[in-house]
Amino acid sequence: MEARENLLVVDRLKTQFxxxxxxxxxxxxxxxxxxxxxxxxxxxxxxxxxSVTATSILGLVAKPGxxxxxxxxxxxxxxxxxxxxxxxxxxxxxxxxxxxxPTSSLNPLFRxxxxxxxxxxxxxxxxxxxxxxxxTEILTKTGFPDADEKARNYPHELSGGLRQxxxxxxxxxxxxELLIADEPTTNLDVTIGRQILxxxxxxxxxxxASVLWITHDMAVVAQMCDHVGVMYAGSIVEKTDxxxxxxxxxxxxxxxxxxxxxxxxxxTDKLEEIPGSVPRLxxxxxxxxxxxxxxxxxxxxxxxxPAEQEIEPGHWVACHRFAGEGEAT
Amino acid sequence: xxxxxxxxxNLTKFFPIKxxxxxxxxxxxxxxxxxxxxxxxxxxxxxxxxxxxTTLARTLLLLIEPTSGQVIFRGExxxxxxxxxxxxxxxxxxxxxxxxxxxxxxxxxxxDVVGEPLVIHKVAFGEDRDNVVLSxxxxxxxxxxxxxxxxxxxxxxxxxxxxxxxxxxxxxxxILLDEATSALDVSxxxxxxxxxxxxxxxxxxxxxxxxxxxxxVRHLSDHIGVMYLGRMVExxxxxxVFDTPTHPYTRGLLAAAPSLDPNDRDRPREVVLQGEVPxAxxxxxxxxxxxxxxxxxxxxDNVRPELVDIGDGHLVACIPG
Numbered sequence: 001m002e003a004r005e006n007l008l009v010v011d012r013l014k015t016q017f018x019x020x021x022x023x024x025x026x027x028x029x030x031x032x033x034x035x036x037x038x039x040x041x042x043x044x045x046x047x048x049x050x051s052v053t054a055t056s057i058l059g060l061v062a063k064p065g066x067x068x069x070x071x072x073x074x075x076x077x078x079x080x081x082x083x084x085x086x087x088x089x090x091x092x093x094x095x096x097x098x099x100x101x102p103t104s105s106l107n108p109l110f111r112x113x114x115x116x117x118x119x120x121x122x123x124x125x126x127x128x129x130x131x132x133x134x135x136t137e138i139l140t141k142t143g144f145p146d147a148d149e150k151a152r153n154y155p156h157e158l159s160g161g162l163r164q165x166x167x168x169x170x171x172x173x174x175x176x177e178l179l180i181a182d183e184p185t186t187n188l189d190v191t192i193g194r195q196i197l198x199x200x201x202x203x204x205x206x207x208x209a210s211v212l213w214i215t216h217d218m219a220v221v222a223q224m225c226d227h228v229g230v231m232y233a234g235s236i237v238e239k240t241d242x243x244x245x246x247x248x249x250x251x252x253x254x255x256x257x258x259x260x261x262x263x264x265x266x267x268t269d270k271l272e273e274i275p276g277s278v279p280r281l282x283x284x285x286x287x288x289x290x291x292x293x294x295x296x297x298x299x300x301x302x303x304x305x306p307a308e309q310e311i312e313p314g315h316w317v318a319c320h321r322f323a324g325e326g327e328a329t
Numbered sequence: 330x331x332x333x334x335x336x337x338x339n340l341t342k343f344f345p346i347k348x349x350x351x352x353x354x355x356x357x358x359x360x361x362x363x364x365x366x367x368x369x370x371x372x373x374x375x376x377x378x379x380x381x382x383t384t385l386a387r388t389l390l391l392l393i394e395p396t397s398g399q400v401i402f403r404g405e406x407x408x409x410x411x412x413x414x415x416x417x418x419x420x421x422x423x424x425x426x427x428x429x430x431x432x433x434x435x436x437x438x439x440x441d442v443v444g445e446p447l448v449i450h451k452v453a454f455g456e457d458r459d460n461v462v463l464s465x466x467x468x469x470x471x472x473x474x475x476x477x478x479x480x481x482x483x484x485x486x487x488x489x490x491x492x493x494x495x496x497x498x499x500x501x502x503x504i505l506l507d508e509a510t511s512a513l514d515v516s517x518x519x520x521x522x523x524x525x526x527x528x529x530x531x532x533x534x535x536x537x538x539x540x541x542x543x544x545x546v547r548h549l550s551d552h553i554g555v556m557y558l559g560r561m562v563e564x565x566x567x568x569x570v571f572d573t574p575t576h577p578y579t580r581g582l583l584a585a586a587p588s589l590d591p592n593d594r595d596r597p598r599e600v601v602l603q604g605e606v607p608x609a610x611x612x613x614x615x616x617x618x619x620x621x622x623x624x625x626x627x628x629x630d631n632v633r634p635e636l637v638d639i640g641d642g643h644l645v646a647c648i649p650g
Binding site for chain 1: 377378484485486514515516517518519520522523526541542543544545547548581582585586587588589590591592593594601602603605606
């Protein structure tokens, strides 16, 4: 495969929340790259830091949170060095986001057309009438039946599927280089969710954007993503291309997680359980954060955080079991 | 043959839509559903939001009064009974809801939350009650020191365990699990599903399991009903429904669920469902699925298909063509 250019490089990103209860170490040196034109999946369970990664990239980490260290390079430019004003020109224009819940992310007081047209007015300074016309056009592209009429509807008049389509239309208005999709199909029914998956894939091919796809659903990863990072308690524990992940998962957490999915096992079998529960990120476990739940725990696991090892080309695992097998980074 | 624990015949529930003066329409939530739940079995109900799964299940438990039809529990019709006469029925049936954050009273101690059915059904009081609660907590994998805490001190998975403990309190024979694992993470869900299987075997329970997650329903159920806009469109054993789905809607639903195999992504899907579920206020005529059906035939918009046995109890409501 030819070497492709990276659009986004996230390098040792560390984000923490300074709460009254203590410091929540939400992201602990998260690193990954997204190539131009690919869909990169970030998968993990609640509280593992998927969404914090997204808000960190957008510069929208809510107080009392703060990005402590690391770099986020979009086409070589470090987003963490930009001020608020400069970030406003990035958000919605070069990086756009689709949220999980379109009901709470659309403004109930404005008509759909006007909301979708807003980026055209703000970022591209198009005249309002033109922007509304263009909004209708992009709504049609995202599969709105009779967009002219629907553009005059308020969000509550639309179904969940159509609202999510409107969100997607809005995110695509300025032809972003990077689209961040945070669980966009989680609240939708199976058949509607599938329509949205197909839509995003078609549009991504057409616009050539890169996508950061955040989800907890391994099946969605299998069907959508090119590369995948598996997150656990604020770190990426395994990262590789999607086929390798499902064929040859190596990190003990990934292995277990894949066997906990009901469709992955024969229906009569017991599902795999992961002993214990996800740790709190105030005073998280030392060393490897998975070690208290791991089957293969060794003495070193509780004291040293494992570095990412490349165990086969393009397959990175952060686990001491594979230390020495590859070049440490 | 096992005996039927639950049966419903021509069960129908319409919700009236009223303005200030009169009824202006009806939501056709459940229409003419026949269902048998064998003792010791698990019947799964699948379908998309608004298809009537929850209404059907709650009507079955008489939490909602049916518009017409019969609910037969252990051979006796329950619909005509008074509240007092239903008390034994209430004791033998229980329900676990989807959202453990809103189904546990935040101001009650766990001992009271789990022990409430015992008091209501006059099974145990005071110290006896506490002893029963203790054994229930142990059964669902919680500790004795959890008894005098409040619901907010527990994680989502633990709360669902508490909800299950409460459901088990009055020693029921039947438990309705309404999206009981949908709000949980995969690894937590795995634990709860394993526990439910274990409890069923230990206590000889009968389950009805409702979920929009096909893989979970497949894992737990031995019979599965597929609903669409208030009607049962297909019913059969797990193998019949999942291995040889016959109704076009079932086929579309199964094809729409993302598979865990990345190689499936390039494979063309057999059936792709377009559009959305129509309104249940003015449902389509004839077969309710006909506006979205890929195999639509001329008669589908005026003839209502009945459930027909296509072999070994595999029921499908579709006009064969």
